[in-house]
Amino acid sequence: MAKVKLKKSVFLDWYFSDLEDYEIFAKDLVSDLRKFGKAKTSVKELVSCCGYIPGFITEKQDDEEYDPEKIKLINQ
Secondary structure (H helix, E strand, O other), X not given: OOOEEEEXXXXXXXXXXXXXXXXXXXXXXXXXXXXXXXXXXXXXXXXXXXXXXXXXXXXXXXXXXXXXXXXEEEOO
């Protein structure tokens, strides 16, 4: 089965639409900065941490829920 396409910008808008997720992400980055002097993450890593990706944010725009492994991130 082909992977479902998802725009990085759409994912980030959805992922950070919840203030709690935004705050957790910020705390993790600050923690890494304190421990290691730097912090690094990627959109792909954020997708992998999700339990599911809702279909309405993918290019299919359907009502399904997708395993993060079934997602292909795109730039456009």
